[in-house]
Amino acid sequence: MDTNIGSLDSCKPTSNNVCCPVNGTVSTIQGSVSPTIINSSEATLGRHLARRLVQIGISDVFSVPGDFNLTLLDHLIAEPGLNLIGCCNELNAGYAADGYARSRGVGACVVTFTVGGLSVLNAIAGAYSENLPLICIVGGPNSNDYGTNRILHHTIGLPDFSQELRCFQTVTCYQAVVNNLEDAHEMIDTAISTALKESKPVYISISCNLPAIPHPTFAREPVPFSLSPKLSNKIGLEAAVEVAAEFLNKAVKPVLVGGPKLRVAKACEAFVELADASGYAVAVMPSGKGLVPEHHPHFIGTYWGAVSTAFCAEIVESADAYLFAGPIYNDYSSVGYSLLLKKEKAIIVQPDRVVIGNGPAFGCVLMKDFLRELAKRLKHNNTAYENYHRIFVPEGQPLKAAPKDPLRVNVLFQHIQKMLSSDSAVIAETGDSWFNCQKLKLPAGCGYEFQMQYGSIGWSVGATLGYAQAVPEKRVIACI
Numbered sequence: 001m002d003t004n005i006g007s008l009d010s011c012k013p014t015s016n017n018v019c020c021p022v023n024g025t026v027s028t029i030q031g032s033v034s035p036t037i038i039n040s041s042e043a044t045l046g047r048h049l050a051r052r053l054v055q056i057g058i059s060d061v062f063s064v065p066g067d068f069n070l071t072l073l074d075h076l077i078a079e080p081g082l083n084l085i086g087c088c089n090e091l092n093a094g095y096a097a098d099g100y101a102r103s104r105g106v107g108a109c110v111v112t113f114t115v116g117g118l119s120v121l122n123a124i125a126g127a128y129s130e131n132l133p134l135i136c137i138v139g140g141p142n143s144n145d146y147g148t149n150r151i152l153h154h155t156i157g158l159p160d161f162s163q164e165l166r167c168f169q170t171v172t173c174y175q176a177v178v179n180n181l182e183d184a185h186e187m188i189d190t191a192i193s194t195a196l197k198e199s200k201p202v203y204i205s206i207s208c209n210l211p212a213i214p215h216p217t218f219a220r221e222p223v224p225f226s227l228s229p230k231l232s233n234k235i236g237l238e239a240a241v242e243v244a245a246e247f248l249n250k251a252v253k254p255v256l257v258g259g260p261k262l263r264v265a266k267a268c269e270a271f272v273e274l275a276d277a278s279g280y281a282v283a284v285m286p287s288g289k290g291l292v293p294e295h296h297p298h299f300i301g302t303y304w305g306a307v308s309t310a311f312c313a314e315i316v317e318s319a320d321a322y323l324f325a326g327p328i329y330n331d332y333s334s335v336g337y338s339l340l341l342k343k344e345k346a347i348i349v350q351p352d353r354v355v356i357g358n359g360p361a362f363g364c365v366l367m368k369d370f371l372r373e374l375a376k377r378l379k380h381n382n383t384a385y386e387n388y389h390r391i392f393v394p395e396g397q398p399l400k401a402a403p404k405d406p407l408r409v410n411v412l413f414q415h416i417q418k419m420l421s422s423d424s425a426v427i428a429e430t431g432d433s434w435f436n437c438q439k440l441k442l443p444a445g446c447g448y449e450f451q452m453q454y455g456s457i458g459w460s461v462g463a464t465l466g467y468a469q470a471v472p473e474k475r476v477i478a479c480i
Contacts, residue, residue, distance in 0.1 A: 036221040043218040045184050046075025046211030051222050052192055053135070054081035058108050060100060061085065062462075063094040066112025068154070069139025078100075085469065087462070090116045091162040093121020094136070095462025096469070097364065099427070101132040102449050103470035106196065108135040113205075115154040117164040123462070124201045125171040126454040133195040133202075136172070138164065140205035143179040165205065173200035185217040193225055199264045230352070233364035238352045238372055240362035244347055245377035246322075247356055251321035253384040254278075257303050258292035259285045260452070261326025261367075265351035270371035271325050277375035279337060279382035280323075283312050286438055287333050288326070290448030294441055297387045302438055305312045305335035309439075310395070313340075315388045323347040325367060332452060365477035410434060416477065420446050424475045427467060429460035433479040447474060465478045 039136070049072070053061065060083045061076055063069070077084050087093035093109040101107030107127075111120050117138045122435045141152055141161050149159045156163065168175055174194040176187040188204060195202040219352045248254050256275055262268050268291055275282045275296060283303040284292040293299070301309025316322060317340040324346060331337060348355045354370055356360040413436050420426070420440065423478040425447030428437035434450060442448055449467060451459045464478040 022055045034251055038219055038221060040214055040219065043214045043216070044075065044212055045070050045178070045181065045188075045206065045215065045218060047079070048185065048218045048222055049188055049206075049211075050076050050079035050082055052188065054107055054195065054258075055224055056192065057104055058100075058106060058107055058135075059083060060466075061108045061110055062087050062096040062100070062466065063110040064088075064093050064112065064116055064187075066116055066139060066154070066308050068141070068208045069110055069116075069137075069206075070114040071208060072137070072139055072206055073213050076110065085465075087465075090119035091123055091168065091458070092125070092465070094120040094134075095456075095459050096466035097134050097136075098127045098130070098132060098451075098459070099463030099466030099468075100470045101127065101134050101466075102463070103447070103467050106133045106135070107466060107470075108137065110137045110139070112139050113141060113152070113154050113208075114156075114164045117205075118167060120224070121167055121171065122456060123459075124168065124171045124203075126451055126456050126459060127201045128173075129454040130262070130451060131199045133199050135192060135195055136168070136201055136203050138177065138203065138205045140177065142209045143207040144209070146179055146207075165203070168203040171201065172203045173198040174202040175205075176203070177205045178183045178210065179205075181210060181213060181215040181217070184210065184215070185226060189222075189225075193227060196225070197227055216240060219431065232366045232369040236362045237365050237369055237373060240356075240365050241373045241377055243356050243360060243362075244354065244370075244374055247347060248278075248321055248323065248374075251319070251365065251377050251381070253315075253319050253387060254321040254323070254381060255281045255316050255319045255384045257283045257285060257316060257322060257327070258288045258290070258326045259324055259327035260287040261328065261351055262288060262291045263297035263326075263370060265326055265367035267351075267366075267368035267371055268292075270368040270375075274323075274371045274375040274378075277380070278378045279380040279385070279478075281315055281319075281384035281388055283309075283316055283325055285324075285333055285433075285438060287328060287452040289438060289450070290442065293444065295444045298382065300385065300388045304333070304438070305339045307335060307435075310393070311388055311391050314391065315384055317341065318387075319345070319384055321345050321347070323349065325349045325371065326351065328453060330453065332455070413437075413439065416479070417441065419477060420477075422446060423473065424477060425449070425467060425471070427460045427464045427478045429478070429480040430455045430457050433460070447471070447476075 090111045097107035097109040176191040180185045191202045191204050281300045282298045284302045299480040301312035344357045422445030428450035
């Protein structure tokens with residue numbers, strides 16, 4: 001029986017729930033449909049790539065034209081489901097694809113050989129640090145130039161075409177150099193599917209003379225991807241849940257803290273389920289802001305050591321047990337590694353691993369599965385939240401300024417706070433905006449994005465373009 005494997009369902013509208021950004025979810029195997037046969041003159045690499053991008057949920061591609069990618073861009077423009085957005089430079093095209101991927105679950109940019117590739121490289125590194133699936137497509141040298149010892153323009157003047165590839169190898173999870181049509185279909189599909197499975201950027205270089213040449217491997221409409229879902233080890237999951245439940249149920253005032261890897265683990269909803277079931281006080285790491293709903297009844301703020309939201313650090317650091325879901329403890333998020341936490345009190349839940357205190361550790365356990373199963377085993381305990389409620393003092397309001405007084409930052413952000421709603425999103429730039437935007441209280445459905453791990457100054461400008469293009473129904477507020 002002829003069977004058609006299922007499609008990748010990542011082109012749904014972005015969820016209105018701030019803690020559940022769409023991030024490349026995978027559908028089940030669907031019924032049998034014969035792929036459409038394409039006119040032989042249109043069975044080209046360029047058309048195949050364009051259709052693949054549409055299939056995985058991309059409707060906008062950010063690009064900077066160059067003579068190595070012009071033919072490929074013509075094929076992308078010809079695809080009805082794609083909108084080609086020209087950018088001022090490659091770095092901003094990469095930043096825009098990053099912002100787009102944060103909302104849509106996957107993004108793409110197209111640049112030219114070496115001079116464009118090395119320019120976009122910094123944005124790709126940032127996407128790698130944030131676990132974003134991003135397809136970086138580069139128009140490469142003519143396939144006839146490989147092995148000729150020729151020196152090409154847009155390079156550093158050496159007959160070595162591998163410089164760009166070597167640079168991308170450390171900031172992408174897969175690299176495909178397509179310089180012949182025989183294996184182009186396989187290389188392109190492997191690259192795109194790897195980006196989705198690993199939630200990391202990939203690099204695809206396509207020789208400039210190949211996109212318009214017909215080839216039999218592209219003679220049928222591309223069969224939609226079916227990516228094998230990751231599964232927890234059932235025995236490991238049961239053991240991890242049992243030990244964690246015992247650990248937390250004997251604690252007097254346990255707390256939950258959400259981290260940035262909730263996104264890549266697709267565990268935002270599971271984290272909320274655990275918070276609802278347990279009654280624990282709920283905090284978020286600064287790098288996880290926007291992934292934990294701040295309207296949750298037990299939300300106590302941002303845990304950021306000495307610069308935490310008022311009264312939040314006191315509750316977290318005085319707890320006798322804390323569960324951190326998807327944390328990254330770098331020098332920024334730990335305030336110079338000064339957090340007053342004890343390993344023996346902590347359960348650290350990573351996307352596929354759970355460590356309880358000083359041990360034991362459980363591998364091959366998916367975060368979302370662990371959190372959901374743990375929610376069924378915990379006794380309700382709201383002691384930590386009651387302690388917070390008892391010591392909490394509401395923030396004061398900024399003093400009213402005279403009409404000609406200089407505008408103060410706290411007054412400015414008071415106005416920004418009033419602008420926020422479920423129909424808005426905040427993009428925060430590295431630096432002062434980080435710290436001031438952390439104080440914003442996000443209403444239900446309000447998006448929030450920033451780049452705390454990589455911290456590239458200028459990221460927010462391109463990312464605002466990409467995010468706004470991905471969700472045109474939202475009002476995007478960029479704090480730069």
